[in-house]
Amino acid sequence: MNPDQLLSPPVNALPRLRSAVSGLPPYVPGRRGAGVDIAALASNESHYSPLPAAAAAVTDAARTMNRYPDMGAVDLRDRIARHLGVTPAEIAVGPGSVGVLQQIITGLCDAGDEVxxxxxSFEAYPILTELAGAKAVRVPLDAEEGHDLASMAAAVTERTRVILLCTPNNPTGVPIRHELIDAFLSRVPSNVLVVIDEAYIEYAEAGSGPDSLALYRKYPNVSILRTFSKAYGLAGLRxxxxxxxxxxxxxxxxxAIPFSVSALAQRAAIVSLDAAEELEARVSGVKEERDRISTQLDAMGWELRPSQGNFIWIRADNELLATLTDAFTSAGILVRAYAGDGIRITVANPSSSDRVLRVLTRFAPGELRRSAE
Structure with a gap:
């Protein structure tokens, strides 16, 4: 056979994606809207502008953005370590907590392993798991919209490599109590990494969830995952x-992908940790709005689980889901709908909250019953 023929591609052949990639569901971001009348409450991001110190740090760092960032993020890791009372050797950074989670799954899972x-819970979990060739093991939430830790412990096999605990859970807002995670960890084999994902920890009331650092010090197979995207308002910097x-x-x-965290992001994160009082004031404002919305919805007859995130969660079947989504869209409010499960609404400013309440007043359980009569 002519050697040149061996190099000839089949007619109309194209490169093929891995089957794991072809079958992946796309990550669905919160919807975006344009115009001053749109309330963008579909993505769990801060409605506040960046902290002034962070904005100034980004402006300053932008003057050298022709240079690669510090790949080791040495200064940022040192500042995070001092913030938490650990050592820099115990810190790994990445492009958002989801980027770090990809590093975790990539680093621990071979094909066929289980997560x-x-x-x-967070929609990126199955995507990152399947992309690594691992098996996603989904354990249904309990009746209180929280983690069923007993069932999760029972799901552990010899192929389990990582367990993800999202507290407060996205999208339901329900935290996991410290003593429950402690008891759970005592049942998990020490060669399984248990990741406590605390993307919304700043919005949680003290004592509502775990003391993750205490659990980390007690159990060497615990990892804590956090982000600057939510309360710190750096979602766009990753x-x-x-x-x-x-x-x-x-x-x-x-x-980690080399140089995946920009110099702008590193500097903004460092100064954000230095602005604790201003951050707390902003977080307190979100908590007050969250509690105000929840109290009024409770009075209307909506049965909500107390959320510890910067959002509220409404459980809804597909019929109610479609009705509410259409009503919110007509009112210029963008929310996050999860087919078959419910709606997540990010807490923003009081005017946006009032618009949300006006819509939900029309569909409150008491109003629906009266309409049916």
Missing amino acids: IFAWR VGYAVAAPDIADGLRRT
């Missing part, structure tokens, strides 16, 4: 981090 998480045992953290840094 356990509650469902419904920077998050994990706390893990030094050997694990070193592995996470090795699996």
Whole structure:
């Protein structure tokens, strides 16, 4: 055979994606809208402008954006370590907590390994798991919209490598109590990494969820995952981090895409940690709005679980889901709908909250009953 013929491609052949990629569901971001009358409450982002110190740091860092950032994020890791009372060797950073989570799954899972998480929870969990060739093990939420830790413990097999605990849970807002995670960890094999995903920790009331640092110090197979995208208002810069045992953290840094956290993001994150009082004032404002909305909806007859995130969750079947989504869209309000499960509404400013309440007043359980009569 002529050697040149061996190099000839089949007619009309194109490169093929891996089957794991072809079958992936796309990540669905919160809808965006244009215009001053649109209330964009579909994405869990801060409605506040960046902290002034962070904005100034970005402006300053932009003057050298022709240079690569510090790949090791040494200054940022040092500042996070001092913030948490750990060592820089225990910190790994990445492009948002979801980027760090990809580093975790990539670093720990081979094809066929298992990652356990509650469902419904953060939509990126199954995507990142399946992209790595691992098996996503979904454990249904309990009747209180929280993690069913007993069922999650029972789901552990010899192929389990990672367990994800989202607290407060996205999208339901329900935290996991400290003593429950402690008891759960005592049942999990020490060679399984348990990731406590605390993307919304700043919005949680003290004592509502776990003392994750205490659990990390007690159980070496615990990792803590956090982000600057939510309360710190740096969603557009993409920077998050994990706390893990030094050997694990070193592995996470090795699996990171080189230079994935920009110099702008690193500087903004550092100064944001220095602006604790201003951050707390902003967080308090969100908590007050969240509690105001929840109290009024409770009075209307809506049965909501107390949320510890910067959002509220309304459980709804597909019929009610479609009705509410259409009503919100008509009112110029963008919300996040989850087919078959419910609606998540991000808490923003009081005027946006009032618009949400006006819509939900029309469809409150008491109003629907009266309309049926």
